[in-house]
Amino acid sequence: MRAAPLLLLALLAAGPARAVQPNEVLPDASLEHRAREISAGLRCLVCQNQSIDDSDAPLAKDLRLIVRERLKAGDTNQAVEDYVVRRYGEFVLLRPVFGLHTLLLWATPLLAILLGGFGIWRLSRRRAPPPERRLTAAEEAEVAALMRRD
Known part of the structure; x- marks a missing residue:
């Protein structure tokens, strides 16, 4: 019973799992940060509900490598995103334009x-409910007559 709160705390502290492999990480921290920002906004075309940063699919890995290659070549974040959209279509964007x-x-x-x-x-x-309607005098007399018959 005491282990449950510790397990919950460990799960919460772990944070989201990333699929980026150590050999993909750029040595320049600022470029790696930019690559992660771009990757977080690109959809894995295999998984379709994950970013390429979160997906283990081979296509997602290829896209991560393309992003990093374009950044090393000197492209801006927008230029990298535009390149990927031209190549794979707007569906690759997690946030549609x-x-x-x-x-x-x-x-x-x-x-x-x-x-x-x-x-x-x-x-x-x-x-x-329909508005309440009162009986007319003739209707009341007819009801009274019908009630007397019984």
């Missing part, structure tokens, strides 16, 4: 909230 061709992607959450709110509003209006 905001443009006319991705407008539906960005607008979908807002549209879903608006449509959901409209649907809830319509349901609440439909389920509202």
Whole structure:
């Protein structure tokens, strides 16, 4: 029972696992930091839900090496990202660009909230009880007559 909190603390302290191998790490710390920043924003095309920094897939390793080669060649972070996007398409970006061709992607959450709110509003209006209506004198007399028959 005492080991559970220690195990939880050890798991929390461990942090995220990275797939970057020691032979991939650049000797220049600033270049390695830039490579990690770029890699965190690029999607593994095999895993599709991980960055290339987190993926062990061979393609992710190739992409990490391309990023590091481009940085060693003197490219800026944006130039490296543009190179990878030209080569693999915009799907490689974990954070899609905001443009006319991705407008539906960005607008979908807002549209879903608006449509959901409209649907809830319509349901609440439909389920509202009808206004109470009083019987007319003729209707009350008819009900009284029907009640006397029994």
